Amino acid sequence: MxxxxxxxxxxxxxxxxxxxxxxxxxxxxxxxxxxxxxxxxxxxxxxxxxxxxxxxxxxxxxxxxxxxxxxxxxxxxxxxxxxxxxxxxxxxxxxxxxxxxxxxxxxxxxxxxxxxxxxxxxxxxxxxxxxxxxxxxxxxxxxxxxxxxxxxxxxxxxxxxxxxxxxxxxxxxxxxxxxxxxxxxxxxxxxxxxxxxxxxxxxxxxxxxxxxxxxxxxxxxxxxxxxxxxxxxxxxxxxxxxxxxxxxxxxxxxxxxxxxxxxxxxxxxxxxxxGDDEGLVLPPRIAPTQVLVVNATKDQETLDTVATITDVLIQEEVRAEANTEIATSMGWKINDAELEGIPLVIVVGARELASGKVSVSVRYNHEKISMDIATLGQTIPKLLEDIQLALFDAAKQRQEALTFEASTFDDFKKIMTENRGFIKAFWCEDTACETAIKEETKATTRCLPFTNHEGDVEEAHGTCVHCGKPATHTWLFAQAY
Structure with missing residues (x-):
């Protein structure tokens, strides 16, 4: 395919x-x-x-x-x-x-x-x-x-x-x-x-x-x-x-x-x-379709099982859909689901019926898991929740890896040239410095980070990363979309 x-x-x-x-x-x-x-x-x-x-x-x-x-x-x-x-x-x-x-x-x-x-x-x-x-x-x-x-x-x-x-x-x-x-x-x-x-x-x-x-x-x-x-x-x-x-x-x-x-x-x-090189990747909580159930064979028993699995998942408040279109091959169905970021694809065929297990493809990490048909109503919701948390953790780790600190403007420019990401730096809050930083590096002030729900900020003492004047706050800079 x-x-x-x-x-x-x-x-x-x-x-x-x-x-x-x-x-x-x-x-x-x-x-x-x-x-x-x-x-x-x-x-x-x-x-x-x-x-x-x-x-x-x-x-x-x-x-x-x-x-x-x-x-x-x-x-x-x-x-x-x-x-x-x-x-x-x-x-x-x-x-x-x-x-x-x-x-x-x-x-x-x-x-x-x-x-x-x-x-x-x-x-x-x-x-x-x-x-x-x-x-x-x-x-x-x-x-x-x-x-x-x-x-x-x-x-x-x-x-x-x-x-x-x-x-x-x-x-x-x-x-x-x-x-x-x-x-x-x-x-x-x-x-x-x-x-x-x-x-x-x-x-x-x-x-x-x-x-x-x-x-x-x-x-x-x-x-x-x-x-x-x-x-x-x-x-x-x-x-x-x-x-x-x-x-x-x-x-x-x-x-x-x-x-x-x-x-x-x-x-x-x-x-x-x-998203990845294969297409969209959707977190389960926001995905319009969380699980796609497809048939590997066209016999009636397989089609009935696809319908039953879909109904069981829907009863467990899983957004599940069945795709048993005869004109579309199983390969195309799976490929489309991968491109569109559907979190899970369940494949049902004669082999699965004989073993009482189905193959579950996980979109975000490309794993294939064998699961008992009889317990899908319990195992699929948990797997979806695990995927949700794993996606957040991966994104959080990437954010942390791309967050840097700069104490000098040379450090600031080097980060923007070599890595790019969030840069924590003291700023004097003079718009002239803000403009100069943007002109020289394309980075803008993104925000003064809050430390709590009420909008408190961390007080500190340092010098502006651009002009060297006294500064009391560490701001977050980055090039922005």
Whole structure:
């Protein structure tokens, strides 16, 4: 059986990445520049990310809603940093219905402004707070250089927006949201991340504080995988959207706000983190199909056993599917399953029926295991869980191996030239140094790592890796996607 023609991952990550996405039928190019078509295999991943994350939103008492795709330009102009930050990426509608519009409409790049216009109507009293609303939607940011899932003109995401009576409550929610992103990344996608705070130059347009989860890809580049922002009162003050309320003492106050978002970009991180030269590798907890059961022979007893095994696994809440298509050979079925990253493939044939055992192929390490048919309902769920943990452990070990420390700028440049990865280094937090480091090495500040859930950071004393001035924090640097 011929293998797919995939460029080895170690030879060219970018070529391999594009080939895997197309051959595993995750996405394809669209006729609209910068946009992609997400195929059923890719959308199935997004659906399982949604299904995994929605309970976390519910636990934070966040409700789902939907707001318009079109936003009046005047709304964006109410917050200067916000409009300035997004201006180069805006898609603007000037005509509709055969006529020029009296006010230009922006195709949603993010929903702060349209949502906060409504928040100002809905929030009047402290009894209306906190207000926490999430949208699962699409947004448009006119990107010049695009790549499947990682950076596209249109992408899918969730964006949640909260309003609070106090800043302390808002900050608690911001950190809770960031922790939920760590959970979805590490516990479901098996991608280890570093939680931390963005630098002033890297924070979200209009935010007071931006927090992030940063993942490290096998090629040593970082991928910002989810962000949670504290907006302070930048959008709620009278000059912006005037989101005010009467507190318990009948004093007029302005709300404190947050927003946080996770997009289909995380699928790109999933592909790069776990995939190999044979194709996609999916962690079981997020895989749309966890087990594929195929027939090696076409007799009725074999087909019946395939159906029985599939039903038993489904009853054990395993996402199992049977493929007994006569027109497709067993070799093709197994090859397709390998390319598409299905965690386990069970083969049933006359030999297996005679022995009472089946051959189970493990996608991530290519092992073949013989298992008793009678106990598959117990052994398969455990094996899936073992695979989930093994994938995370492997990714964590790789992250640690590609994390370095630099005390001098020569060390910093050497790491970026020879290895590439996360670099821990003191930085004086002067944007001039940050810019110079990026220009000389392509590395950017990824985050100031947190030491706990509440966003505390490690205080230390050192000298800036670039200019030698006193510095009190060790930042994480890397070249980024």
């Amino acid at each position: 011929a293998k797919r023609d995939l460029t080895p991952k170690s030879e060219s990550m970018s070529k391999w990445y594009t080939q895997v996405i197309q051959q595993a039928k995750l996405a394809d190019y669209s006729p609209v520049k910068g946009c992609m078509v997400i195929r059923p295999n890719g959308y199935g991943l997004w659906e399982h990310i949604q299904q995994s994350y929605q309970p976390m939103l519910s636990a934070m008492r966040v409700k789902n809603a939907y707001f318009p795709l079109f936003i009046p330009m005047s709304f964006l102009e109410k917050e200067a940093d916000h409009v300035e930050g997004f201006a180069p990426e805006l898609a603007v509608v000037t005509h509709a219905g055969g006529e020029e519009l009296t006010e230009k409409l922006v195709v949603r790049p993010t929903s702060e402004t349209i949502m906060y216009h409504m928040y100002s109507k809905w929030i009047q009293s402290h009894r209306d707070l906190p207000l926490k609303i999430n949208q699962w939607n699409n947004v448009v940011r006119w990107e010049k250089r695009t790549n499947f899932f990682l950076r596209t003109t249109e992408f899918l995401w969730q964006e949640a927006h909260s309003a609070h009576a106090t800043q302390a409550e808002a900050l608690t929610t911001m950190y809770d949201a960031l922790e939920s992103y760590r959970k979805i990344s590490e516990d479901f996608l098996a991608i280890p991340v570093v939680k931390g705070r963005k630098s002033e130059s890297e924070k979200f347009a209009g935010a007071v504080v931006t927090t992030t989860i940063e993942a490290l890809m096998p090629d040593g580049k970082a991928l910002q995988s989810g962000t949670s922002h504290h907006l302070g009162q930048n959008f709620s003050k009278a000059k912006a959207f005037n989101i005010s309320f009467q507190d318990s003492s009948d004093t007029l106050q302005y709300v404190w706000q947050n927003s946080w978002g996770l997009s289909t970009r995380i699928i790109g991180a999933l592909i790069m983190t776990h």
